[in-house]
Amino acid sequence: MTTKLHIYASSKLDRAAHLRVHPDTLQSYRNSPDSLVTIVWRHMGLFTASDDINPYFIPASHAREIFDLAEEVVFLGLRDNRPVLAAMLPHSESTPELPPLDLAEGTFLDLRDHWSLLNKEDAAIMAYARGLNHWHKHHRFCGHCGNPTRSTEGGHVLECTGSNCGKLHYPRTDPAVIMRVTDGDWCLLARNAGWRAGGHSVLAGFLEIGESLEQTVIREVKEEVGITVTNVRYHSSQPWPFPASLMVGFTAEGSRHDPLVLDSNEIESAKWFHRDELIASPEDETFNLPRKDSISRVLVDDWLKER
Numbered sequence: 337m338t339t340k341l342h343i344y345a346s347s348k349l350d351r352a353a354h355l356r357v358h359p360d361t362l363q364s365y366r367n368s369p370d371s372l373v374t375i376v377w378r379h380m381g382l383f384t385a386s387d388d389i390n391p392y393f394i395p396a397s398h399a400r401e402i403f404d405l406a407e408e409v410v411f412l413g414l415r416d417n418r419p420v421l422a423a424m425l426p427h428s429e430s431t432p433e434l435p436p437l438d439l440a441e442g443t444f445l446d447l448r449d450h451w452s453l454l455n456k457e458d459a460a461i462m463a464y465a466r467g468l469n470h471w472h473k474h475h476r477f478c479g480h481c482g483n484p485t486r487s488t489e490g491g492h493v494l495e496c497t498g499s500n501c502g503k504l505h506y507p508r509t510d511p512a513v514i515m516r517v518t519d520g521d522w523c524l525l526a527r528n529a530g531w532r533a534g535g536h537s538v539l540a541g542f543l544e545i546g547e548s549l550e551q552t553v554i555r556e557v558k559e560e561v562g563i564t565v566t567n568v569r570y571h572s573s574q575p576w577p578f579p580a581s582l583m584v585g586f587t588a589e590g591s592r593h594d595p596l597v598l599d600s601n602e603i604e605s606a607k608w609f610h611r612d613e614l615i616a617s618p619e620d621e622t623f624n625l626p627r628k629d630s631i632s633r634v635l636v637d638d639w640l641k642e643r
């Protein structure tokens with residue numbers, strides 16, 4: 337069985353976690369001409385400001401000013417043996433301006449609007465940096481005692497500075513399941529009220545405490561459309577650090593003869609679609625499937641290719 341590698345997962349970045357506990361080595365990477373720096377500001381990454389959209393990785397030797405301004409510099413790993421660092425620029429809702437930086441050749445853009453123009457490795461590094469930035473920004477204080485935290489282990493651990501606490505906080509990922517429910521040549525798709533016109537997708541939902549992933553699949557389908565699914569099988573997973581999820585993909589089987597009872601708080605409509613109908617679908621504002629960077633789309637496309 338080959339491992340399915342979705343967009344935002346890297347096959348080449350060596351996270352080199354053993355180096356995180358060597359502060360001298362990490363410090364030397366800030367001065368190394370081999371090191372590459374990706375910059376995160378708010379939820380955006382730095383891209384070249386030219387007609388071609390490319391990530392703008394700055395050599396660490398040219399990043400002195402950026403390191404001085406950054407709230408945090410995190411070690412992401414080694415790419416082709418070159419250290420990759422993420423510099424996280426400060427921002428707050430009260431001061432939303434970009435810090436004064438000479439980035440004439442760069443512009444900050446949302447990765448999710450430009451992923452299709454990037455190679456997968458670049459997209460994975462930028463997604464990783466974005467997710468870590470979100471975690472840092474939301475864990476400035478210890479949830480146990482309320483004292484400030486400080487970054488350690490290359491930015492992968494936040495340690496409470498409280499003298500009687502010292503609790504260590506690790507990056508969080510919130511698992512969600514996403515499941516393709518089929519019945520022979522029929523596939524169940526739904527749409528939420530807030531989605532773009534014509535948008536349809538497979539069902540999804542967050543894991544609850546004390547649940548297995550398979551139980552989440554069964555519960556979410558029952559809650560959202562009222563049917564009971566069986567034969568729940570793992571398909572693949574996709575990092576989804578927007579801001580902090582892992583999408584765990586499953587396939588499941590249901591009966592299209594069972595009545596659909598929709599959770600009106602979440603689901604605007606749900607319907608069984610025949611395979612031929614989806615293949616012939618025009619992909620316009622009357623009907624469209626999720627973005628191609630999402631596992632939901634892959635789940636549907638894989639099924640369409642099965643015949």
Ligand SMILES: [Zn+2]
Nearest residue numbers: 478481496501
């Ligand atoms: Zn604490």
